[in-house]
Structure formats: structure tokens, C-alpha cells
Amino acid sequence: MTMPTMDSPTGTPAASWNGPVGRRVVLAAGGLVAAALIVGVPSGAKAHSLEEVDAMLRSDEKYFQAIDKPAPDFTLRTADGRTVRLADLRGKVVVLHFIYTSCPDVCPLHAEKLAAVQAMVNATPMKDRVVFVSVTTDPSRDTPDVLRNYGPAHGLDPANWLFLTTAEGQLENATRKLAEAFGHTFTKSEDGIQAHGIVTHVIDKEGRWRANFHGLDFAPVNLVTFVNALTNDVERQHHEQNSGQEDSWLAKLKNLF
Numbered sequence: 001m002t003m004p005t006m007d008s009p010t011g012t013p014a015a016s017w018n019g020p021v022g023r024r025v026v027l028a029a030g031g032l033v034a035a036a037l038i039v040g041v042p043s044g045a046k047a048h049s050l051e052e053v054d055a056m057l058r059s060d061e062k063y064f065q066a067i068d069k070p071a072p073d074f075t076l077r078t079a080d081g082r083t084v085r086l087a088d089l090r091g092k093v094v095v096l097h098f099i100y101t102s103c104p105d106v107c108p109l110h111a112e113k114l115a116a117v118q119a120m121v122n123a124t125p126m127k128d129r130v131v132f133v134s135v136t137t138d139p140s141r142d143t144p145d146v147l148r149n150y151g152p153a154h155g156l157d158p159a160n161w162l163f164l165t166t167a168e169g170q171l172e173n174a175t176r177k178l179a180e181a182f183g184h185t186f187t188k189s190e191d192g193i194q195a196h197g198i199v200t201h202v203i204d205k206e207g208r209w210r211a212n213f214h215g216l217d218f219a220p221v222n223l224v225t226f227v228n229a230l231t232n233d234v235e236r237q238h239h240e241q242n243s244g245q246e247d248s249w250l251a252k253l254k255n256l257f
């Protein structure tokens, strides 16, 4: 059996980011979440404007990288043959990552990590405002049936999860080109194993790329908190007074851990 040639600590788009990528802490994710709550999240959950969350994550989540530029555009296809453009997702916060289903190592862990994030999001009113998007970097092997079955097998809820692949007429490397636009680097060996880094990208409701969460060791609650700030961002400027209800469910979610 060939060993995977994962270049886990490299392949990240941020030159300034040097954190390790590993699987060890993932196994203790519950503990990490609890630790993040103790050190990272303001108690009472009253204060979570985007600026405050951003400042909190910059100091307490070492795998968080703030970004603010237009997200690379895409036109791709779902397993059911539906065309999806990034513009179609306008109005929703998009949590996007690149994986391929035959990955023997970190892609399944990445999918499971995002499934945990999705479960937290979907336990709240954010469920209708957030879309999770997996993009395969191996369109020739990841056929519609494979795409459809992968998410549920790793705990992802099809309610607000899409697994995208190349559309008719696109080159086979279209999704890998997209991944490169998101800062990834790839090499594809003869046995089809791709070397790649692990990054979760967050795109706001207006299609701007707002953050990367690097590797597998970030605290899921920190990604949820950031996504929550983005879902509230525009409304909050206009309805500062109406935040009580949202605060209470976020506090409740945090109290689960």
C-alpha cells in the first residue's frame, strides 16, 4: 500500500501562518471546545459584533486568519446535475472546503470536523442562513453517487450541504484551479493521491472571502461564532436593539459544552 504524501503543515495560503496541522487534537475536540469557551468566548455571549468576534479570534484562535477580498468565483455542478454559482449563494454565509473522497487520511477528518460545526449551526436559526460546500479536487473519480454518499457517511446534513464537482464541458482540473485560487497547492501522483493542505474558507453573504480556519485543530465553536457574526453583520447595523433573542440561543449553544 502506498503511503499518502500529505504536506500537511504547508500548502497554506498565509505566509504569516505557521501553525501545525495534525490530527491528534481532533480526537479531543470536545476538550478543545470547552477550553475555548473558558479562555476565548466572552461569558454571557452579549458581545459578539463582527469586530469583537474578529478581535477575539485573532487573539484566542491561532488557526484563524482574517481575510477580506472577493472570493474566487465558480460555476460548478451538484451530484444531482444542478449548476451552482457562488453568486447563487449570495445572502448566505458559505463555509467551503476542498476534499476528494478517496483521500486516505485527512479529508475524512476534515469532513467530520465540519459536520460537527454544521450540527452546531443547524441546532440554531442559522441553519437557513449558512451553506456548507465541499468541492472535490478529483472530479474523475468522484462520480455523482460517490459525492452523494460521502457527506451523510461523514455526518454532514444534506439540508444545507452541497458537494460540488466540475460542470459539463469544464476541464478536469477546474476544481483544482479553483482550489489554487483559494491558495492551495497540489501535486497529483500517479496513484491519484494528492498532496494538499487543510483549510476551511468562510465567505460572507455578499460573496467576500472573510476568513480561513487552518488545519483540523481549530475549536468548532470559534468557527460557529464567526459564522454567527457574519450572519448578523448587516442586520446588526440596522437593528442593534433586536439582538437579545439571538444572544440567548448562542449562549444556550455555548452552554452545551
Ligand SMILES: [Cu+2]
Pocket: 099, 100, 103, 104, 105, 106, 107, 108, 196
Ligand atoms: Cu485529503
